[in-house]
Amino acid sequence: MKQLLDFLPLIIFFAVYKFADIYTATGALIAATAVQLVVTYLLYKHIEKMHLITFAMVTVFGALTLFFHDDAFIKWKVTIVYGLFAVGLAVSQLMGKPALKSMLGKEIQVKDTIWAHVTWYWVAFFIICGVVNIYVAFSLPLETWVNFKVFGLTALTLINTVLTVVYLFKHMEKPPEETQP
Structure with missing residues (x-):
């Protein structure tokens, strides 16, 4: 279950990219990574530093991608x-x-x-x-x-x-x- 949860944002990013575009996929990646953190915490009562770093980077660089459309x-x-x-x-x-x-x-x-x-x-x-x-x-x-x-x-x-x-x-x-x- 934990491994699937780790790959879920990546799978969602890929699927949304295939059906839409990089910008929609980036927004979906940000949302999926946020949901991943919440679900991980609810299931395991702990969030690994790696997940926090990844979420911060996805949020910052994803937001820049969307804001500048680049x-x-x-x-x-x-x-x-x-x-x-x-x-x-x-x-x-x-x-x-x-x-x-x-x-x-x-x-x-x-x-x-x-x-x-x-x-x-x-x-x-x-x-x-x-x-x-x-x-x-x-x-x-x-x-x-x-x-x-x-x-x-x-x-x-x-x-x-x-x-x-x-x-x-x-x-x-x-x-x-x-x-x-």
Whole structure:
């Protein structure tokens, strides 16, 4: 349920874009993201920082897109969000408090060097996705960018999540074995 809720604004954005235009889709994205926050809070009594950041960025860049009737703002939102995630992960790692370890460290026990590898991998991933988004958004047709945003970036994120989980499980610390009497 939670994963569907995470993707719902993106699905609504895509569907509305296909039946209307980028501006109507942007308005629907803002509304769907707001509804996502409310429903998440009602169901789980908690809203993750990532969702708040995404909502703030969608609202600001979506409003600019609608106000100036310029789709460049909503296109930049993707890169800026990825940039913020990359900076957040990098700063948390440099401060010795890796964000990924804070989120997953209770369930997955690995050495700090492994958490560092995973963190820097995701920093690089977010930077690369941000740069590729700029290229696709401003060099290719709008239709291509929408498809890339919805399907390409989502697929890349899911693939990288699976790769990360496999890597972490491969390096999980084994619990000490009890000796038999």
